[in-house]
Amino acid sequence: MRRLARFIKEWQTVFIGLVAGVTLIATFASMPGRVSTLEAKDIEQDKAxxxxxxxxxxxxxxxxxxxxxxxxxxxxxxxxxxxxxxxxxxxxxxxxxxxxxxxxx
Structure with missing residues (x-):
């Protein structure tokens, strides 16, 4: 049990980062209009x-x-x-x- 607690404590930042990353990806995946807007801006920037x-x-x-x-x-x-x-x-x-x-x- 102590080993598990120490392992979780040591890797807590990594786990938090993974959860935040998955949340961010899920948020952008649920906003297709936002992604296409960004793609359109990228295309405009490339043209410029x-x-x-x-x-x-x-x-x-x-x-x-x-x-x-x-x-x-x-x-x-x-x-x-x-x-x-x-x-x-x-x-x-x-x-x-x-x-x-x-x-x-």
């Missing part, structure tokens, strides 16, 4: 997650394209700036030649 993933992929692609375009524009701007400096140098040289030629007349 899928849409979010699609939007993130689109955004990532757009940002990558924009970055590439920015790099190309930066290269083109550098080329244009070098051309501008060359033209300015040529204009300055032409102006100096006109000044020199005009003063020698």
């Amino acid at each position: 997650d899928t849409e979010l993933e699609k939007a993130q992929a689109t955004l990532s692609t757009t940002l990558t394209s924009a970055l590439e375009l920015h790099k190309e524009q930066k290269k083109q701007n550098a080329i244009d700036h070098r051309r501008y400096e060359e033209v300015q140098k040529q204009l300055t040289e032409l102006h100096l030649q006109r000044v020199v030629n005009g003063s020698s007349r």
Whole structure:
């Protein structure tokens, strides 16, 4: 009898947990509408997650394209700036030649 009492005392928490678990399962089993509501919410969440993933992929692609375009524009701007400096140098040289030629007349 003492052994049984000690065994019950030691395993009391486990027994209580089992009873609570069975009660919880029985409660949800008797509420099919509640379970289907949870399933519907899970389905909605999955759809929302899928849409979010699609939007993130689109955004990532757009940002990558924009970055590439920015790099190309930066290269083109550098080329244009070098051309501008060359033209300015040529204009300055032409102006100096006109000044020199005009003063020698």
